[in-house]
Amino acid sequence: MPAQPPTAQQLRDWDRQIVWHAFTQMAEYEPLLIQRAEGCTLIDLDGRQLLDGVSSLWCNIHGHRHPRLDAAVREQLDQVAHVTLLGMAHPVTVQLAKRLVDIAPAGLRHVFFSDDGATAVEVALKMAFQYWQQRTPGRPEKTCYVSYDLAYHGDTLGSVSVGGVARFHEMFRPLLFDVVRLPAPETYRLPPGVSAAGACGHYLEQLEAVLAREHPRLAAVVIEPLVQAAAGMITHPPGYLRGVRELTRRYDVLLIADEVAVGMGRTGRMFACEHEGVTPDLLCLAKGLTGGYLPLAVTLTTDEIWQAFLGDYAQSRTFFHGHTYGGNPLGAAAALATLDVFEEERTLEQMVPKVERLAAHLRRMADAPHVGQVRQRGLIAGIELVRDRPTCEPYPWEERRGIRVCQHALREGVWLRPLGNVVVIMPPLSIRLGELDRICHAAEAGIRRATEDG
Ligand SMILES: *Cc1c(COP(=O)(O)O)cnc(C)c1O
Secondary structure, three states: OOOOOOOHHHHHHHHHHOOOOOOOOOOOOOOOOEEEEEEOEEEEOOOOEEEEOOHHHHOOOOOEOOHHHHHHHHHHHHHOOOOOOOOOOOHHHHHHHHHHHHHOOOOEEEEEEEOOHHHHHHHHHHHHHHHHHHOOOOOOOOOEEEEEOOOOOOOOHHHHHOOOOHHHHHHHHHHOOOOEEEOOOOOOOOOOOOOOOOHHHHHHHHHHHHHHHHHHHEEEEEEOOOEEOOOOOEEOOOOHHHHHHHHHHHOOOEEEEEOOOOOOOOOOOOOHHHHHOOOOOEEEEOHHHHOOOOOOEEEEEEHHHHHOOOOOHHHOOOOOOOOOOOOOHHHHHHHHHHHHHHHHOOHHHHHHHHHHHHHHHHHHHOOOOOEEEEEEEOOEEEEEEEEEOOOOEEOOHHHOHHHHHHHHHHHOOEEOOOEOOEEEEOOOOOOOHHHHHHHHHHHHHHHHHHHOOO
């Protein structure tokens, strides 16, 4: 006899007692079970509708249950669900690689597939390392990386090593490799004596000092272009990325651009690097690559790096790295359909009024008594709550101000997830203006209520 389907209560109990949720204190976890979704709306087990204000953790692009994406995955299922990339390929994966190099910043001509943002970064780190070992002439002493305070590149040990979020990463310090770390090039808490106008130059001088001193041992600079997302949507000064590219070229250090969060249209261009006319040596994509449907990631790179790995089989210049499901055809089909929808629906053009609307909401919120800074790049927004505006004094994180904002928003039917004291608004690019208004109003009301006691 078939088993009875579980009751809603059983599911909640199992969710609380058996499932170990990512980045979640399980002693406090309150189950929220999403049964299905439509467009930008999540629908829970009780039929309650929640607007998805953070794109299911920054990955949904064209909405949930998009007919074009649904059909692409179904059609692929009728062909084959999975083909390995070890020694063979599926046409859809090959087509995706070609599409990506066609639209990527000029010079990125090869695509390595994996399945998550962390693995895409891991691949970039190892590729950069091995490149210096075996290029001609070899530079085997180039083994170290430059990364940034507050950076987030994923949770595998390599990507944690180049990360810099103390609360996530400090515990694992003994397991990590050393990096040369620079302060985050932020625009809110500026170093003493540095003006907003002088910030870009200041941070580039810092980088140049490190490169000038250390370049013989540096393999690569690892950066989240324009916005350090998990850091709290920290925005870099305009011009910084271009300056980093110029300096890394001058000192013969590779540039790894982690576009896992900012790529795929988020900033208003398909790739964040386009805003500053930059081609990195390695570019990582994941999250939005499949429209938020399936785990798939890529590391794009140049012909120069590719060439250093070619040779006779016995020379062992092969890139000895791979993931079982890398380049999975279901994911590749979803990614190709995602790119098709960008064209068919002119997603980037359609975004323009939404970005403006979001900016208008943020300008209003910026005046609230405990809003320290509002930050925006395209459809990425972070609203930093502070105890004291003049001194930028943060709220102690134990006070959970961000979480409280999101709890209020949830009661208004809007799902948000904060980064500490930063309220994040990062809806699917397909969000409608009316939906965006609802998300922003819920966030604003939540901020008011979560900060009314000072
Ligand atoms: C989310 C994120 C990652 C990690 O991606 P996963 O798919 O969660 O492994 C890496 N880099 C950046 C910039 C991210 O935002």
